[in-house]
Amino acid sequence: SCSLLKYNVGSNALLSPKKALKSSNKKLTSIKFLQAKAKVSIQDSDIKQNSIELRFEIDDKIWLSAPIGAARALIDIDSLKFYNKIDRTFYKSDISYISDRIGFALDFVSLQKILLGKHIFEMQFSDYSNEVFDNYFFKRTIVLNKVPTEFTSLIDKMGNLKEQSLTQNENSFTAKYDSYLKLDKCVVPTKVSFYKNENEIFKMEIRSIKTLNK
Helix, strand or coil, X not given: CECEEECCHHHCCCCCHHXXXXXXXXXXXXXXXXXXXXXXXXXXXXXXXXXXXXXXXXXXXXXXXXXXXXXXXXXXXXXXXXXXXXXXXXXXXECHHHHHHXXXXXXXXXXXXXXXXXXXXXXXXXXXXXXXXXXXXXXXXXXXXXXXXXXXXXXXXXXXXXXEEEEECCEEEEEEEEEEEEECCEEEEEEEEEEECCEEXXXXXXXXXXXECC
């Protein structure tokens, strides 16, 4: 495993828009397994400031478990499975359950990306628009479910993704990243929040995180 190192924002030179984009587009190629302890809140659910443990098998599975195994969830490429040990209930759905809550049809890899501070869709330098509050603003139009969709992102001058949004007619989804930590050769977010039509629907604050060999 690898220890968590604090990421000092002022320790590196500020990057140009092109270099900041390149940094934010870096893939987690050096990491296969991640384990984290976090505090999570989910709107319209029983999960309010709950402590959970997450485990990522990159590009394959995400496990979530409450303290003492009271509840567990497994998200994989095409399904969501949830088990509550206390009342012995089991729930299974396809990944569309999460898409419905977000408001956009996203697959497992897209969900993993927004949790780990990576662009849902890769940005190109030609998508650069302008500078907004010391962040670089990128914008492009994509097609989701045959509907033109505006995809935007804000990248700070350290090359970290600060915000990414999807807007389709009156429907919008935004992921915000308030802080990052350096892990191994990668940088991962420690404060993540999701907004549907400007209303917060999910918040996660990672307390500790490490890489695993398996």
